[in-house]
Amino acid sequence: MRPFKTVKLLNTLSLSIGLLFGAQTVQAASYQIDSKGMHAAVQFKIQHLGYSWLNGRFDQFSGHFTYDSAQPNASSVMVEIDTRSINSNHAERDKHLRSADFLNVSKYPNAKFVSTSIVESASGIKVNGNLTLNGVTKKMTIDAEKIGEGKDPWGGYRAGFSGTTQFKLADFGITYDLGPASTEVFMTLDIEGIRQ
Template sequence: MLKKTLATLALGAALFAGPLLAADYEIDRKGQHAFINFKISHLGYSWLYGTFKDFSGTFSYDEKNPDASKVQVSIQTASVDTNHAERDKHLRSDDFLNVSEFPTATFESTAIKTTGSKSADITGNLTLNGVTKPVVIKATLVGEGSDPWGGYRAGFSGTTSFKLKDFDINKDLGPASQEVELTLSVEGVRQ
């Protein structure tokens, strides 16, 4: 009888422990609930905005231990879109993204440090234009919960910035346009 009770308790603990462990999420691209946008100064007079339309990724998130979370994103660089066909063609060239040689940019987290009740610094390796460098994404939990289709979702936003020359993008755009800001807004569906 004691063995049956212990076995039942162990099975119950295993079944109900799931929500306390890190959950894996896939970034929701099907419903277009995720965006990777960027902005860079245009000559110091205005902002040029753009987006990458084709990307995928996953993340794990543990509400009880957010520092144990992980993030992985893959971007198809040819999907760059600034709402101007000639500029996009130039951005795809070897002056900038060099998409023929490096069609994919990636980010993979290496450490996450909680900075507040809903914020964290996500350190990771960004690979762009064939160069890998560490960057820090300032991330915020937007929210999490059940969706109307029987799934469970979590959403985050984050920003980082880096110098173009750090990724061997050496086209001189003038002193006001040396750095780009990247903004990610992702909603993941728990798997």
């Protein structure tokens, strides 16, 4: 084979291989959670004595996620919560919740969730990861759903998800006795991200 044709053939093969593998390694889009515009929320509820629900939220948090609708299982998410910002709509109770009896915010001012895998199927989205709270890290799964994605009125692009999970306080070293009906916390995370 002539040298010119050999070089041309090699160049064609290199381009084809590059296109093939490049298509398979496309990076998922990165999104910043819109906590500044408060188009996101981290909320919780726990039973009070087995008679009612106590609801609250964390006012300060941040995070980011990656998402590609063509490859949702390659996504990832990280959320960091300022535990000092707990708000149960009662100042004295919040002071107690910040104490060493519960969140111990003077020692552990942040909680953090980092995904390890995300699995999307016909039944929904499972976000598997690690939650660090009160200095303890445990595996956790968030049941999530995609709310939607698309352009916003300001020239950006957004995607939003909602997720729920639950865990026992004792799993994170919080053993203050609130009664047998109040050992488990239920959390809801609504996040809207702005594509970067």
